[in-house]
Amino acid sequence: MPQTRAPGSTEDPAMTAAFEARIAAGESIEPKDWMPERYRRQLVRMMSQHAHSEVVGMLPEANWITRAPSLRRKVGLLAKVQDEAGHGLYIYCGAETLGVDRAELVQQLLDGRAKYSSIFNYPTLSWADIGVIGWLVDGAAIVNQTVLAKASYGPYARAMIRICKEENFHKRQGYEIVSTLAAGTPAQKAMVQDAVNRWWWPSLMMFGPSDTESPNSAELLRWKVKRKSNDELRQRFVNLTVPQAIAVALTLPDPALRHDEATDAWISGPIDWDEFHEVVRGNGPCNRERLQARRAAHDEGTWVREAASAYAARQRAKQATAAA
């Protein structure tokens, strides 16, 4: 029996056993159900990081809204960035069912105490990056989230189902940009190939460290928060994506990439985990810039929040006067 209780925990082992039996039976855990403190904490950590990632993920793309090359591209990108805001909201609300306060989670992000997906600490240098982000980054997120839609915690799973439905458009709008550029002038093709070269490895890193190196994986798998390991999901993404690259005559920056006939799988070369850990530690190309932008957006929105509160208070006062 693996050790699940935090040191000094006063949780009743019988309650923990009953909880684990429910998980094993495939039941959904709902907010008011008893759960081990460790399960609750793991979910708060995972869901808040996920919500922060949706919010910070708006920044690299918002960078290109005013420079979108056509109205079709602009409305698509605007809708996608708006979706990311909505997805952040779904997951923050899901996290709040675990007894944490959204304002506190947002504060942790602004203070630099919270983590978010390291992919968003890479810069968007050209328009082609917007296409490649939709194709690769959203593509990787969908692989991950499709499995999270079966997570044992009900509110998380329901948020994921909603998000997965919406994100398919993100991937397709990205791939449309990529395939258009790939079939364009030599300069356009070079631009999109350059973007693929820069985003491929960070996209593979989105699935997190290898299972043997991932400190949280075993517990999350046992509690069915995660249903597949990081490496399994990464492999699924590679298998889906390589043929999509071949279809538009783009190459992936991995000289070791090969097709394994026996398993019909695409096997990629080794990942540079030093780079991953550097970016997670805060030393990626844009870590500081992203947080600065998020803080500025929060500060600049202060008057909107204050005005809405004041308006609501005034309406309440009017109603109270009318009723008196």
Add this chain to the structure above:
Amino acid sequence: MTGTMTNADREAAEQVRDLPGGDWPLWEVFTQSGQGAPHEHAGSLHAADAEQALQNARDVYARRGGVISLWVVPSGAITASSPGESGPFFDPGADKAYRHPQFYKVPRGVRGL
């Protein structure tokens, strides 16, 4: 922009922000997807008042159409059954086979019952 706010407004805004939770109150959102369909729980959101909650619910939960009606309810106004007591609480409904049509015998050959 804050220049247009009166002192009373500012005070009121402070009060709202000082509510427990340090944020706007939480609202539960219910959406109806078609004529005659029930309203179903879609999720929740924070808003300063019911009007803003409705507008935010439209933007968050009905961005792609497919919704013809929205309800927003203050989360605190919902009383829910307790999972710990769900066994005894729902038990009275579990053993009443005579509330189902299969409980009753119909003579062979009789149709339309």
